[in-house]
Amino acid sequence: MKPLCGAAFLLLLLCAAATAQSPCICEKNKRVSNCRMDSSGQCRCEAIGSGVTVDCSTLTSKCLLMKAEVMGSKSGRREKPKDAFEDTDGLYDPECENNGTFKAKQCNGSTCWCVNTAGVRRTDKHDTDLKCNHLVRTMWIIIEMKHAERNAPLNAESLKKFFTDTITRRYQLDGRYIASVLYENPYITIDLKQNSSAKSIGDVDIADVAYYFEKDVKGQSIFHNNAGLNVSIDNEPVKFEKTVVYYVDEIAPEFSMKSLTPGLIAVIVVIVIAVVAAIVVLVLTRRRKGKYVKAEMKEMNEMHRGLNA
Template identity: 60%
Template sequence: MELLRGAALLLLVAAVCWAQQDQGCTCAKNKRTSNCIGNDTGCWCTSIGSEVSVRCDKLTSKCLLMKAEMAGSKSGRREKPKHAYVDNDGIYDPDCENSGIFKARQCNGTSCWCVNTAGARRTEKSDADLQCSELVRTSWIIIETKHSERSTAVDASRLKESIKNEFKERYSLDPKYISDVVYENPYITIELKQNVSQKSAQDVDIADVAYYFEKDVKGDSLIQSGTLNINISGEPLKFDQALIYYVDEKPPEFSMKRLTAGVIAVIVVVILAIVAGIIVLVITRKRRGKYEKAEAKEMNEMQRELNP
Protein backbone atom coordinates (compact mmCIF):
# COMPACT_ATOMS: atom_id res chain seq x y z
CA MET A 1 0.00 0.00 0.00
CA GLU A 2 2.80 2.36 0.91
CA LEU A 3 4.43 1.58 -2.42
CA LEU A 4 1.23 2.51 -4.29
CA ARG A 5 0.92 5.76 -2.35
CA GLY A 6 4.51 6.64 -3.16
CA ALA A 7 3.99 5.93 -6.85
CA ALA A 8 0.81 8.03 -6.90
CA LEU A 9 2.58 10.92 -5.19
CA LEU A 10 5.44 10.71 -7.68
CA LEU A 11 3.01 10.78 -10.61
CA LEU A 12 1.24 13.79 -9.10
CA VAL A 13 4.50 15.72 -8.71
CA ALA A 14 5.52 14.85 -12.28
CA ALA A 15 2.15 16.04 -13.59
CA VAL A 16 2.45 19.35 -11.72
CA CYS A 17 5.97 19.89 -13.05
CA TRP A 18 4.86 19.06 -16.59
CA ALA A 19 1.96 21.51 -16.30
CA GLN A 20 4.27 24.23 -15.02
CA GLN A 21 6.75 23.67 -17.81
CA ASP A 22 4.10 23.91 -20.49
CA GLN A 23 2.26 26.82 -18.93
CA GLY A 24 1.61 29.62 -21.36
CA CYS A 25 3.08 33.04 -20.66
CA THR A 26 3.40 36.51 -22.16
CA CYS A 27 6.75 37.82 -23.34
CA ALA A 28 7.09 41.02 -21.30
CA LYS A 29 10.04 42.48 -23.22
CA ASN A 30 9.15 41.48 -26.78
CA LYS A 31 5.79 41.59 -28.55
CA ARG A 32 7.18 39.97 -31.70
CA THR A 33 7.25 36.41 -30.39
CA SER A 34 5.18 33.24 -30.53
CA ASN A 35 4.94 29.81 -28.86
CA CYS A 36 5.61 31.14 -25.37
CA ILE A 37 6.28 28.58 -22.65
CA GLY A 38 6.84 29.24 -18.96
CA ASN A 39 9.03 27.04 -16.79
CA ASP A 40 11.08 27.31 -13.62
CA THR A 41 13.65 29.54 -15.41
CA GLY A 42 11.05 32.03 -16.61
CA CYS A 43 9.12 32.72 -19.81
CA TRP A 44 10.71 31.62 -23.09
CA CYS A 45 9.31 32.44 -26.54
CA THR A 46 10.23 31.97 -30.19
CA SER A 47 11.33 35.15 -31.94
CA ILE A 48 9.26 35.63 -35.10
CA GLY A 49 11.23 35.30 -38.33
CA SER A 50 14.29 33.55 -36.85
CA GLU A 51 12.90 30.68 -34.74
CA VAL A 52 15.41 31.55 -32.02
CA SER A 53 14.26 31.03 -28.44
CA VAL A 54 14.50 34.22 -26.36
CA ARG A 55 14.22 34.87 -22.66
CA CYS A 56 11.37 37.30 -22.00
CA ASP A 57 12.60 39.01 -18.87
CA LYS A 58 15.51 40.48 -20.85
CA LEU A 59 15.78 42.70 -23.93
CA THR A 60 15.88 40.79 -27.22
CA SER A 61 18.83 41.60 -29.48
CA LYS A 62 18.31 44.26 -32.14
CA CYS A 63 19.19 41.79 -34.90
CA LEU A 64 16.37 39.40 -33.95
CA LEU A 65 13.94 42.31 -33.52
CA MET A 66 14.70 43.65 -36.99
CA LYS A 67 14.30 40.18 -38.47
CA ALA A 68 10.93 39.80 -36.73
CA GLU A 69 9.77 43.17 -38.03
CA MET A 70 10.72 42.26 -41.59
CA ALA A 71 8.92 38.92 -41.27
CA GLY A 72 5.73 40.71 -40.27
CA SER A 73 5.93 43.45 -42.91
CA LYS A 74 4.77 43.69 -46.49
CA SER A 75 7.80 44.87 -47.85
CA GLY A 76 20.31 72.15 -30.81
CA ARG A 77 22.79 70.49 -30.74
CA ARG A 78 26.38 69.69 -30.19
CA GLU A 79 28.93 68.77 -32.82
CA LYS A 80 29.15 65.01 -33.20
CA PRO A 81 32.41 63.04 -32.92
CA LYS A 82 34.47 62.79 -36.09
CA HIS A 83 33.46 59.23 -36.94
CA ALA A 84 29.83 59.37 -35.72
CA TYR A 85 27.33 58.37 -38.38
CA VAL A 86 23.61 57.70 -38.76
CA ASP A 87 22.11 54.49 -40.12
CA ASN A 88 20.55 55.87 -43.30
CA ASP A 89 19.56 52.45 -44.67
CA GLY A 90 16.76 51.88 -42.16
CA ILE A 91 15.42 48.41 -41.48
CA TYR A 92 16.43 45.36 -43.53
CA ASP A 93 16.16 41.59 -43.14
CA PRO A 94 19.41 40.77 -41.29
CA ASP A 95 21.43 37.59 -40.91
CA CYS A 96 21.83 36.81 -37.21
CA GLU A 97 24.11 34.45 -35.34
CA ASN A 98 22.44 31.85 -33.10
CA SER A 99 23.32 34.06 -30.14
CA GLY A 100 21.24 36.86 -31.66
CA ILE A 101 24.07 39.20 -32.67
CA PHE A 102 24.48 40.47 -36.23
CA LYS A 103 26.72 38.62 -38.63
CA ALA A 104 29.55 40.90 -39.75
CA ARG A 105 28.50 40.67 -43.41
CA GLN A 106 24.95 41.42 -44.48
CA CYS A 107 23.54 40.93 -47.97
CA ASN A 108 20.40 41.86 -49.87
CA GLY A 109 20.22 40.10 -53.21
CA THR A 110 23.51 40.76 -54.99
CA SER A 111 24.64 43.61 -52.69
CA CYS A 112 26.67 43.00 -49.54
CA TRP A 113 28.11 45.27 -46.85
CA CYS A 114 29.76 45.13 -43.42
CA VAL A 115 27.94 46.21 -40.25
CA ASN A 116 28.78 47.05 -36.65
CA THR A 117 27.30 45.42 -33.54
CA ALA A 118 24.29 47.76 -33.89
CA GLY A 119 23.61 46.43 -37.40
CA ALA A 120 24.39 49.79 -39.04
CA ARG A 121 26.25 49.71 -42.35
CA ARG A 122 29.85 50.88 -42.00
CA THR A 123 31.20 50.17 -45.51
CA GLU A 124 30.18 50.79 -49.09
CA LYS A 125 27.83 48.27 -50.62
CA SER A 126 29.66 45.74 -52.78
CA ASP A 127 29.11 42.41 -54.49
CA ALA A 128 28.94 38.94 -52.96
CA ASP A 129 32.75 38.68 -52.91
CA LEU A 130 32.97 41.24 -50.11
CA GLN A 131 34.79 39.95 -47.02
CA CYS A 132 34.11 41.32 -43.50
CA SER A 133 36.90 40.15 -41.22
CA GLU A 134 35.23 41.11 -37.93
CA LEU A 135 32.08 42.48 -36.33
CA VAL A 136 33.27 45.90 -35.17
CA ARG A 137 31.82 46.95 -31.84
CA THR A 138 29.77 50.11 -31.41
CA SER A 139 31.05 51.40 -28.08
CA TRP A 140 29.44 54.86 -28.11
CA ILE A 141 25.86 55.69 -29.07
CA ILE A 142 24.49 59.22 -29.13
CA ILE A 143 20.70 59.52 -28.97
CA GLU A 144 19.46 62.92 -30.05
CA THR A 145 15.82 63.59 -29.26
CA LYS A 146 13.57 66.49 -28.36
CA HIS A 147 10.47 66.97 -26.26
CA SER A 148 7.18 68.59 -27.22
CA GLU A 149 5.91 71.83 -25.72
CA ARG A 150 5.48 71.86 -21.95
CA SER A 151 3.76 74.04 -19.39
CA THR A 152 6.67 73.68 -16.94
CA ALA A 153 10.40 74.16 -17.46
CA VAL A 154 12.76 71.19 -17.53
CA ASP A 155 15.34 70.96 -14.77
CA ALA A 156 18.49 69.58 -16.43
CA SER A 157 19.81 67.85 -13.30
CA ARG A 158 16.47 66.15 -12.58
CA LEU A 159 16.20 65.18 -16.24
CA LYS A 160 19.49 63.27 -16.13
CA GLU A 161 18.48 61.38 -13.01
CA SER A 162 15.00 60.59 -14.37
CA ILE A 163 16.41 59.22 -17.63
CA LYS A 164 18.90 57.02 -15.78
CA ASN A 165 16.14 55.64 -13.54
CA GLU A 166 13.73 54.96 -16.42
CA PHE A 167 16.40 53.31 -18.59
CA LYS A 168 17.28 51.05 -15.67
CA GLU A 169 13.64 50.20 -14.91
CA ARG A 170 12.40 49.79 -18.48
CA TYR A 171 15.46 48.55 -20.37
CA SER A 172 17.54 47.04 -17.50
CA LEU A 173 20.46 49.30 -18.41
CA ASP A 174 23.01 49.88 -15.66
CA PRO A 175 23.18 53.69 -15.10
CA LYS A 176 26.97 53.58 -15.38
CA TYR A 177 26.56 53.13 -19.14
CA ILE A 178 24.78 56.50 -19.48
CA SER A 179 27.86 58.71 -19.64
CA ASP A 180 26.04 62.01 -20.12
CA VAL A 181 22.67 63.69 -20.61
CA VAL A 182 22.79 67.19 -22.11
CA TYR A 183 19.75 69.46 -22.28
CA GLU A 184 19.42 72.37 -24.70
CA ASN A 185 15.72 73.25 -24.81
CA PRO A 186 13.99 71.43 -26.46
CA TYR A 187 16.80 69.06 -27.47
CA ILE A 188 18.04 66.21 -25.28
CA THR A 189 21.26 64.32 -26.02
CA ILE A 190 21.75 60.96 -24.27
CA GLU A 191 25.19 59.37 -24.54
CA LEU A 192 25.61 55.65 -23.99
CA LYS A 193 29.13 54.21 -23.66
CA GLN A 194 30.00 50.56 -23.24
CA ASN A 195 33.21 48.94 -24.48
CA VAL A 196 33.75 45.24 -24.72
CA SER A 197 35.79 45.03 -21.49
CA GLN A 198 32.99 46.68 -19.48
CA LYS A 199 30.07 44.58 -20.69
CA SER A 200 29.39 41.41 -18.73
CA ALA A 201 27.18 38.53 -19.83
CA GLN A 202 24.35 39.91 -17.67
CA ASP A 203 24.50 43.45 -19.09
CA VAL A 204 22.19 44.54 -21.89
CA ASP A 205 23.87 45.92 -25.00
CA ILE A 206 23.58 49.67 -25.56
CA ALA A 207 22.63 49.04 -29.22
CA ASP A 208 19.58 47.04 -28.09
CA VAL A 209 18.65 49.76 -25.57
CA ALA A 210 18.85 52.47 -28.23
CA TYR A 211 16.60 50.43 -30.54
CA TYR A 212 14.00 49.84 -27.83
CA PHE A 213 14.03 53.56 -26.98
CA GLU A 214 13.64 54.53 -30.64
CA LYS A 215 10.62 52.23 -30.94
CA ASP A 216 9.09 53.71 -27.77
CA VAL A 217 9.49 57.25 -29.14
CA LYS A 218 7.90 56.25 -32.47
CA GLY A 219 4.88 54.76 -30.67
CA ASP A 220 5.78 51.22 -31.73
CA SER A 221 6.80 49.86 -28.33
CA LEU A 222 8.21 46.34 -28.13
CA ILE A 223 7.43 45.99 -24.43
CA GLN A 224 4.07 44.49 -23.51
CA SER A 225 3.08 46.55 -20.51
CA GLY A 226 3.43 50.24 -19.76
CA THR A 227 4.92 53.06 -21.76
CA LEU A 228 8.07 55.13 -21.57
CA ASN A 229 7.45 57.26 -18.50
CA ILE A 230 9.76 60.15 -17.65
CA ASN A 231 8.25 62.82 -15.42
CA ILE A 232 9.83 66.19 -14.68
CA SER A 233 8.16 68.46 -12.11
CA GLY A 234 5.09 66.23 -12.16
CA GLU A 235 4.58 66.57 -15.93
CA PRO A 236 5.30 63.72 -18.38
CA LEU A 237 8.09 64.34 -20.87
CA LYS A 238 6.79 63.56 -24.36
CA PHE A 239 9.35 62.90 -27.07
CA ASP A 240 8.82 63.98 -30.69
CA GLN A 241 11.63 62.17 -32.47
CA ALA A 242 14.86 60.25 -32.03
CA LEU A 243 18.04 60.29 -34.11
CA ILE A 244 20.73 57.70 -33.36
CA TYR A 245 24.45 58.26 -34.03
CA TYR A 246 26.95 55.39 -33.86
CA VAL A 247 30.64 55.63 -32.97
CA ASP A 248 32.53 52.37 -33.53
CA GLU A 249 35.80 51.24 -32.04
CA LYS A 250 37.19 51.51 -35.58
CA PRO A 251 36.29 54.30 -38.06
CA PRO A 252 33.74 53.43 -40.78
CA GLU A 253 35.00 52.81 -44.32
CA PHE A 254 32.88 55.12 -46.44
CA SER A 255 34.12 57.04 -49.50
CA MET A 256 32.83 59.74 -51.86
CA LYS A 257 30.62 57.12 -53.51
CA ARG A 258 28.40 57.34 -50.45
CA LEU A 259 27.35 60.89 -51.40
CA THR A 260 24.03 61.16 -53.17
CA ALA A 261 23.78 62.46 -56.73
CA GLY A 262 22.18 65.66 -55.45
CA VAL A 263 25.04 66.39 -53.05
CA ILE A 264 27.61 65.68 -55.76
CA ALA A 265 25.76 68.03 -58.14
CA VAL A 266 25.87 70.81 -55.56
CA ILE A 267 29.60 70.28 -55.03
CA VAL A 268 30.21 70.42 -58.80
CA VAL A 269 28.21 73.66 -59.13
CA VAL A 270 30.15 75.27 -56.28
CA ILE A 271 33.50 74.25 -57.81
CA LEU A 272 32.46 75.62 -61.25
CA ALA A 273 31.36 78.88 -59.65
CA ILE A 274 34.73 79.23 -57.91
CA VAL A 275 36.63 78.50 -61.16
CA ALA A 276 34.48 81.01 -63.08
CA GLY A 277 35.17 83.63 -60.43
CA ILE A 278 38.91 83.07 -60.68
CA ILE A 279 38.79 83.37 -64.50
CA VAL A 280 36.83 86.64 -64.32
CA LEU A 281 39.30 88.01 -61.77
CA VAL A 282 42.30 87.13 -63.98
CA ILE A 283 40.72 88.70 -67.10
CA THR A 284 39.78 91.84 -65.17
CA ARG A 285 43.33 92.23 -63.87
CA LYS A 286 44.80 91.82 -67.38
CA ARG A 287 42.49 94.47 -68.81
CA ARG A 288 43.27 96.83 -65.95
CA GLY A 289 46.99 96.33 -66.59
CA LYS A 290 46.61 97.14 -70.28
CA TYR A 291 44.56 100.24 -69.45
CA GLU A 292 47.14 101.44 -66.93
CA LYS A 293 49.95 100.97 -69.48
CA ALA A 294 48.03 102.87 -72.17
CA GLU A 295 47.23 105.66 -69.73
CA ALA A 296 50.90 105.98 -68.75
CA LYS A 297 51.93 106.13 -72.44
CA GLU A 298 49.44 108.90 -73.16
CA MET A 299 50.64 110.92 -70.16
CA ASN A 300 54.26 110.66 -71.35
CA GLU A 301 53.30 111.89 -74.84
CA MET A 302 51.37 114.84 -73.38
CA GLN A 303 54.36 115.81 -71.23
CA ARG A 304 56.69 115.76 -74.29
CA GLU A 305 54.26 118.02 -76.21
CA LEU A 306 54.13 120.53 -73.32
CA ASN A 307 57.92 120.47 -72.90
CA PRO A 308 59.34 120.55 -76.50
Protein backbone atom coordinates (compact mmCIF):
# COMPACT_ATOMS: atom_id res chain seq x y z
CA MET A 1 0.00 0.00 0.00
CA LYS A 2 2.85 2.35 0.92
CA PRO A 3 4.61 1.96 -2.46
CA LEU A 4 1.30 2.77 -4.16
CA CYS A 5 0.85 5.93 -2.07
CA GLY A 6 4.43 6.94 -2.76
CA ALA A 7 3.93 6.50 -6.50
CA ALA A 8 0.73 8.54 -6.39
CA PHE A 9 2.47 11.32 -4.46
CA LEU A 10 5.35 11.33 -6.95
CA LEU A 11 2.86 11.50 -9.83
CA LEU A 12 1.19 14.51 -8.23
CA LEU A 13 4.55 16.23 -7.87
CA LEU A 14 5.37 15.54 -11.51
CA CYS A 15 1.99 16.93 -12.61
CA ALA A 16 2.51 20.04 -10.54
CA ALA A 17 5.99 20.51 -11.99
CA ALA A 18 4.64 20.04 -15.50
CA THR A 19 1.92 22.60 -14.84
CA ALA A 20 4.44 25.11 -13.47
CA GLN A 21 6.61 24.71 -16.56
CA SER A 22 3.87 24.68 -19.19
CA PRO A 23 4.01 27.61 -21.64
CA CYS A 24 1.38 30.31 -21.50
CA ILE A 25 0.37 33.54 -23.25
CA CYS A 26 0.73 36.90 -21.54
CA GLU A 27 -2.58 38.47 -22.52
CA LYS A 28 -1.69 41.90 -21.14
CA ASN A 29 1.78 42.26 -22.66
CA LYS A 30 3.10 40.99 -25.98
CA ARG A 31 6.63 42.33 -25.35
CA VAL A 32 7.72 39.34 -23.31
CA SER A 33 9.48 36.00 -23.70
CA ASN A 34 9.93 32.71 -21.82
CA CYS A 35 6.34 32.63 -20.55
CA ARG A 36 5.56 29.85 -18.06
CA MET A 37 2.76 29.03 -15.63
CA ASP A 38 3.92 29.18 -12.02
CA SER A 39 2.81 26.84 -9.25
CA SER A 40 -0.22 29.00 -8.50
CA GLY A 41 -1.42 28.86 -12.09
CA GLN A 42 -0.38 32.41 -12.95
CA CYS A 43 1.35 33.18 -16.25
CA ARG A 44 4.72 34.85 -15.69
CA CYS A 45 7.12 36.02 -18.39
CA GLU A 46 10.41 37.85 -18.86
CA ALA A 47 10.12 41.41 -20.13
CA ILE A 48 12.08 41.93 -23.36
CA GLY A 49 15.11 44.14 -22.89
CA SER A 50 15.34 43.80 -19.11
CA GLY A 51 14.65 40.15 -18.30
CA VAL A 52 12.53 41.19 -15.32
CA THR A 53 9.76 38.71 -14.54
CA VAL A 54 6.29 40.20 -15.00
CA ASP A 55 2.91 39.03 -13.75
CA CYS A 56 0.59 38.65 -16.73
CA SER A 57 -2.54 38.94 -14.60
CA THR A 58 -1.96 42.68 -14.31
CA LEU A 59 -0.48 45.55 -16.32
CA THR A 60 3.27 45.70 -16.84
CA SER A 61 5.04 48.84 -15.62
CA LYS A 62 5.62 51.59 -18.17
CA CYS A 63 9.39 51.53 -17.57
CA LEU A 64 9.67 47.88 -18.60
CA LEU A 65 7.35 48.46 -21.58
CA MET A 66 9.46 51.36 -22.84
CA LYS A 67 12.64 49.35 -22.42
CA ALA A 68 11.12 46.51 -24.44
CA GLU A 69 9.90 48.89 -27.14
CA VAL A 70 13.24 50.62 -27.61
CA MET A 71 14.88 47.23 -28.10
CA GLY A 72 12.69 46.67 -31.13
CA SER A 73 12.88 50.12 -32.71
CA LYS A 74 15.32 52.99 -32.60
CA SER A 75 13.07 55.32 -34.53
CA GLY A 76 11.40 56.66 -31.39
CA ARG A 77 7.76 57.16 -30.65
CA ARG A 78 5.64 59.50 -32.71
CA GLU A 79 5.25 62.06 -30.80
CA LYS A 80 -2.95 72.34 -18.04
CA PRO A 81 -2.89 73.19 -14.92
CA LYS A 82 0.10 75.32 -14.03
CA ASP A 83 2.82 72.71 -13.69
CA ALA A 84 1.47 70.22 -16.27
CA PHE A 85 3.94 69.22 -18.96
CA GLU A 86 4.14 66.86 -21.91
CA ASP A 87 6.59 64.13 -22.76
CA THR A 88 8.59 65.90 -25.48
CA ASP A 89 11.43 63.36 -25.55
CA GLY A 90 9.52 60.28 -26.65
CA LEU A 91 11.06 56.84 -26.49
CA TYR A 92 14.42 56.22 -24.81
CA ASP A 93 16.17 53.22 -23.27
CA PRO A 94 15.33 53.60 -19.55
CA GLU A 95 17.08 52.32 -16.45
CA CYS A 96 14.58 50.37 -14.35
CA GLU A 97 14.65 49.27 -10.72
CA ASN A 98 14.20 45.55 -9.97
CA ASN A 99 10.52 46.16 -9.20
CA GLY A 100 9.97 47.76 -12.63
CA THR A 101 9.87 51.41 -11.58
CA PHE A 102 12.02 54.05 -13.26
CA LYS A 103 15.29 55.05 -11.67
CA ALA A 104 15.16 58.72 -10.73
CA LYS A 105 18.20 59.49 -12.89
CA GLN A 106 18.26 58.52 -16.55
CA CYS A 107 21.22 58.91 -18.90
CA ASN A 108 22.08 58.60 -22.55
CA GLY A 109 25.83 58.44 -22.75
CA SER A 110 27.22 61.52 -21.00
CA THR A 111 23.83 63.31 -20.89
CA CYS A 112 21.58 62.79 -17.86
CA TRP A 113 18.23 64.06 -16.56
CA CYS A 114 15.74 63.41 -13.73
CA VAL A 115 12.37 61.74 -14.38
CA ASN A 116 9.08 61.27 -12.54
CA THR A 117 7.31 57.98 -11.83
CA ALA A 118 5.90 58.11 -15.38
CA GLY A 119 9.47 58.19 -16.75
CA VAL A 120 8.98 61.68 -18.21
CA ARG A 121 11.89 64.14 -18.03
CA ARG A 122 11.27 66.84 -15.44
CA THR A 123 14.61 68.68 -15.49
CA ASP A 124 17.01 70.10 -18.04
CA LYS A 125 19.62 67.74 -19.41
CA HIS A 126 23.01 67.85 -17.69
CA ASP A 127 26.23 65.86 -17.50
CA THR A 128 26.66 62.72 -15.42
CA ASP A 129 27.27 64.73 -12.22
CA LEU A 130 23.54 65.53 -12.05
CA LYS A 131 21.93 64.55 -8.72
CA CYS A 132 18.38 63.16 -8.67
CA ASN A 133 17.76 62.62 -4.96
CA HIS A 134 14.53 60.68 -5.28
CA LEU A 135 11.88 59.62 -7.79
CA VAL A 136 9.18 62.31 -7.83
CA ARG A 137 5.66 60.95 -8.06
CA THR A 138 3.29 61.86 -10.88
CA MET A 139 0.06 62.36 -8.97
CA TRP A 140 -2.17 63.61 -11.80
CA ILE A 141 -2.32 62.53 -15.44
CA ILE A 142 -4.49 64.37 -17.93
CA ILE A 143 -5.38 62.52 -21.14
CA GLU A 144 -6.80 64.87 -23.75
CA MET A 145 -8.29 63.51 -26.97
CA LYS A 146 -9.83 65.24 -29.96
CA HIS A 147 -12.29 63.18 -31.95
CA ALA A 148 -12.88 63.51 -35.67
CA GLU A 149 -15.57 65.83 -36.99
CA ARG A 150 -19.11 64.55 -36.43
CA ASN A 151 -22.59 65.56 -37.50
CA ALA A 152 -23.70 65.68 -33.87
CA PRO A 153 -21.87 65.76 -30.53
CA LEU A 154 -21.54 62.63 -28.41
CA ASN A 155 -23.72 61.93 -25.41
CA ALA A 156 -21.66 63.08 -22.41
CA GLU A 157 -23.11 60.55 -19.95
CA SER A 158 -22.65 57.60 -22.32
CA LEU A 159 -19.09 58.74 -23.03
CA LYS A 160 -18.27 58.98 -19.33
CA LYS A 161 -19.67 55.51 -18.65
CA PHE A 162 -17.73 53.99 -21.56
CA PHE A 163 -14.35 55.35 -20.48
CA THR A 164 -14.92 54.70 -16.77
CA ASP A 165 -15.88 51.07 -17.46
CA THR A 166 -13.02 50.61 -19.92
CA ILE A 167 -10.37 51.98 -17.57
CA THR A 168 -11.56 49.91 -14.62
CA ARG A 169 -12.01 46.66 -16.56
CA ARG A 170 -9.43 46.72 -19.36
CA TYR A 171 -6.65 48.46 -17.41
CA GLN A 172 -7.66 47.26 -13.91
CA LEU A 173 -7.49 50.71 -12.33
CA ASP A 174 -9.51 51.24 -9.17
CA GLY A 175 -12.38 53.58 -10.03
CA ARG A 176 -11.49 55.93 -7.18
CA TYR A 177 -8.46 57.08 -9.17
CA ILE A 178 -10.61 58.29 -12.09
CA ALA A 179 -11.19 61.89 -11.02
CA SER A 180 -13.29 62.94 -13.99
CA VAL A 181 -14.25 62.29 -17.61
CA LEU A 182 -15.25 65.55 -19.30
CA TYR A 183 -16.58 66.20 -22.79
CA GLU A 184 -16.43 69.55 -24.54
CA ASN A 185 -17.07 68.83 -28.21
CA PRO A 186 -14.72 67.80 -29.83
CA TYR A 187 -12.41 67.31 -26.80
CA ILE A 188 -12.52 64.49 -24.27
CA THR A 189 -10.47 64.95 -21.11
CA ILE A 190 -9.79 62.14 -18.63
CA ASP A 191 -8.24 62.99 -15.25
CA LEU A 192 -6.43 60.25 -13.36
CA LYS A 193 -5.30 61.18 -9.85
CA GLN A 194 -3.28 58.96 -7.52
CA ASN A 195 -0.95 60.47 -4.95
CA SER A 196 1.56 58.43 -2.99
CA SER A 197 -0.55 58.29 0.17
CA ALA A 198 -3.69 57.10 -1.66
CA LYS A 199 -2.03 54.34 -3.69
CA SER A 200 -2.31 50.97 -1.98
CA ILE A 201 0.00 47.99 -2.45
CA GLY A 202 -1.11 46.07 -5.53
CA ASP A 203 -2.93 49.02 -7.10
CA VAL A 204 -2.20 49.58 -10.79
CA ASP A 205 -0.24 52.81 -11.32
CA ILE A 206 -1.90 55.60 -13.29
CA ALA A 207 1.29 56.05 -15.34
CA ASP A 208 1.04 52.47 -16.58
CA VAL A 209 -2.67 52.89 -17.34
CA ALA A 210 -2.05 56.06 -19.35
CA TYR A 211 0.70 54.34 -21.35
CA TYR A 212 -1.47 51.33 -22.21
CA PHE A 213 -4.37 53.63 -23.03
CA GLU A 214 -2.31 55.89 -25.30
CA LYS A 215 -0.96 52.88 -27.20
CA ASP A 216 -4.46 51.47 -27.60
CA VAL A 217 -5.88 54.72 -28.96
CA LYS A 218 -3.01 55.05 -31.43
CA GLY A 219 -3.49 51.50 -32.72
CA GLN A 220 -0.29 50.17 -31.14
CA SER A 221 -1.86 47.90 -28.54
CA ILE A 222 0.43 46.16 -26.05
CA PHE A 223 -2.08 43.38 -25.39
CA HIS A 224 -1.19 40.05 -26.95
CA ASN A 225 -4.14 39.84 -29.31
CA ASN A 226 -3.23 43.26 -30.79
CA ALA A 227 -6.85 44.28 -30.38
CA GLY A 228 -6.80 48.02 -29.91
CA LEU A 229 -9.42 50.02 -28.09
CA ASN A 230 -12.59 50.25 -30.16
CA VAL A 231 -14.33 53.33 -28.87
CA SER A 232 -18.05 53.12 -29.49
CA ILE A 233 -20.49 55.47 -27.79
CA ASP A 234 -24.16 54.45 -28.05
CA ASN A 235 -23.18 52.00 -30.82
CA GLU A 236 -21.48 54.74 -32.83
CA PRO A 237 -17.72 54.30 -33.50
CA VAL A 238 -15.53 57.26 -32.56
CA LYS A 239 -12.25 58.08 -34.29
CA PHE A 240 -9.57 60.28 -32.78
CA GLU A 241 -7.40 62.86 -34.53
CA LYS A 242 -5.08 63.67 -31.66
CA THR A 243 -4.19 62.41 -28.19
CA VAL A 244 -1.98 64.33 -25.76
CA VAL A 245 -0.95 63.27 -22.25
CA TYR A 246 -0.03 65.85 -19.60
CA TYR A 247 1.73 65.10 -16.32
CA VAL A 248 1.48 66.90 -12.98
CA ASP A 249 4.03 65.91 -10.32
CA GLU A 250 3.91 66.24 -6.54
CA ILE A 251 6.88 68.61 -6.92
CA ALA A 252 6.96 71.13 -9.77
CA PRO A 253 9.38 70.35 -12.65
CA GLU A 254 12.71 72.17 -12.87
CA PHE A 255 12.98 73.46 -16.42
CA SER A 256 15.00 76.54 -17.39
CA MET A 257 14.62 78.81 -20.43
CA LYS A 258 16.63 76.28 -22.41
CA SER A 259 13.73 73.87 -22.20
CA LEU A 260 11.05 76.22 -23.52
CA THR A 261 9.43 75.23 -26.77
CA PRO A 262 10.50 77.13 -29.92
CA GLY A 263 7.01 78.63 -30.19
CA LEU A 264 7.12 80.08 -26.68
CA ILE A 265 10.65 81.37 -27.22
CA ALA A 266 9.51 83.07 -30.45
CA VAL A 267 6.66 84.79 -28.58
CA ILE A 268 9.06 86.03 -25.90
CA VAL A 269 11.48 87.32 -28.54
CA VAL A 270 8.69 89.21 -30.35
CA ILE A 271 7.56 90.81 -27.07
CA VAL A 272 11.11 91.87 -26.20
CA ILE A 273 11.64 93.36 -29.67
CA ALA A 274 8.35 95.26 -29.43
CA VAL A 275 9.31 96.70 -26.04
CA VAL A 276 12.76 97.75 -27.26
CA ALA A 277 11.25 99.33 -30.39
CA ALA A 278 8.76 101.30 -28.25
CA ILE A 279 11.58 102.58 -26.05
CA VAL A 280 13.63 103.64 -29.11
CA VAL A 281 10.65 105.49 -30.62
CA LEU A 282 9.98 107.24 -27.30
CA VAL A 283 13.62 108.35 -26.98
CA LEU A 284 13.79 109.62 -30.58
CA THR A 285 10.49 111.49 -30.17
CA ARG A 286 11.74 113.22 -27.05
CA ARG A 287 15.00 114.19 -28.75
CA ARG A 288 13.16 115.71 -31.71
CA LYS A 289 10.85 117.58 -29.39
CA GLY A 290 13.82 118.91 -27.48
CA LYS A 291 15.52 120.14 -30.68
CA TYR A 292 12.28 121.80 -31.80
CA VAL A 293 11.93 123.66 -28.49
CA LYS A 294 15.57 124.81 -28.69
CA ALA A 295 15.12 126.06 -32.26
CA GLU A 296 11.94 127.90 -31.34
CA MET A 297 13.64 129.63 -28.39
CA LYS A 298 16.57 130.68 -30.62
CA GLU A 299 14.24 132.28 -33.19
CA MET A 300 12.31 134.17 -30.51
CA ASN A 301 15.54 135.53 -29.03
CA GLU A 302 16.67 136.77 -32.45
CA MET A 303 13.32 138.50 -33.02
CA HIS A 304 13.51 140.10 -29.59
CA ARG A 305 16.99 141.48 -30.31
CA GLY A 306 15.74 142.85 -33.67
CA LEU A 307 12.94 144.75 -32.02
CA ASN A 308 15.26 146.30 -29.45
CA ALA A 309 17.82 147.40 -32.03
